[in-house]
Amino acid sequence: MDDTGNKESNKLKIEEENSDIKVQVWKYIFGFVEMAVVKCAIELKIGDVIESHGDSMTLSQLSSSLSCSPLLLHRILRFLVHRGIFKEEKSSKSYSHTPMSRLLTTTGPNSMAPIHLLESSPVMIAPWHNLSACVKANGHENGSQPFEMAHGMDLWTYAAANPSHSSLLNEGMACFARLFILPAVLERCGEIFDGVGCLVDVGGGNGTCLSILVKACPWIKGINFDLPHVVSVSKEYEGVQHVGGDMFDSVPKADAAFIMEVLHDWDDEECIKILRNCKEAIPEKTGKVIIVEIVIDEKEDQISKYSDVKLRMDMIMMAHTIKGKERTNEEWANLLQKAGFSYYTITPTTTIQSVIQAFP
């Protein structure tokens, strides 16, 4: 092809790429719209009403049940149906559930509402506005945290001072444990709990995780260890003892320690302190620390369908803690070595987290 031909084909390629970019750019500019409209659907209880109706519902049935504008409701449902949240049956002009919309009911074992309402709450959105300032400020010593800039204290201090937010946080985390992580851990590596008589869940939240584990592994006696303001309002579960304390001081003794989605909230120095206290709590010869956390994919051949959400979680840690982060295999190895563990294994699961077992 002569020069003119090359120039023309390059011009076409750039135009094609540009037209694609001109479409892709909107998801960054208006990315918040999906979160906000799903939040609206949850607060309207659209999913709950369709579920309790037991079948599909027409727009007028829905709008009268929800006491809301049929015109606005139609436009919200049109937006949601377009992305597979609810289904419109053209013949009967009615709406029914899809697997994704079932996650948006406000109650029941499949509800993701608590974590969505947590992430979309003003308390958790506010820190994002401080991100760039904190990224700059942390270029030097003692930079501030986005959450602290927004609320005057860190996430956990705020939760201790605001019981309603603490409940939203704990219910949200429990959602993830119940719906995603525990099923994935038990499916892929349930044998890690064989022979464990007493298991302490460090930073276990409201005990949901242990309540599921002791049902699946009835030989386990669970100790749910978290801050006093968390365990003091936690529901009682058979086989689970709630213990309040500070993981930076000490961890209750057990055959094995379990710590899920906690270490990523903290920097290396704080993680080493927590891990050393976990190591102190277990038998030197037979004990282990079971860590459930994201392992960031570094190499091209590790990239998976979960790679994007893992990086999103790393950004959430930056916005909510600045000190916390998701870690790569190498970073986990470095942390565990500094905390005095002799060896570790990493087992991927069928969700975004992996199971890291650390042995004294």
Ligand SMILES: C[S@@+](CC[C@H](N)C(=O)[O-])C[C@H]1O[C@@H](n2cnc3c(N)ncnc32)[C@H](O)[C@@H]1O
């Ligand atoms: C992100 S949540 C994870 C909860 C639970 N492991 C899960 O995955 O659902 C982190 C937990 O660490 C707890 N936590 C924070 N600081 C703590 C401390 N100093 N001692 C004990 N627990 C703490 C919080 O109260 C919260 O329940």
Ligand SMILES: COc1ccc(-c2cc(=O)c3c(O)c(O)c(O)cc3o2)cc1
């Ligand atoms: C799919 O499994 C999960 C996804 C996300 C999370 C999760 C863990 C956290 O620790 C966490 C957090 O600390 C936080 O401040 C936040 O806003 C969200 C969040 O999500 C767990 C499991």
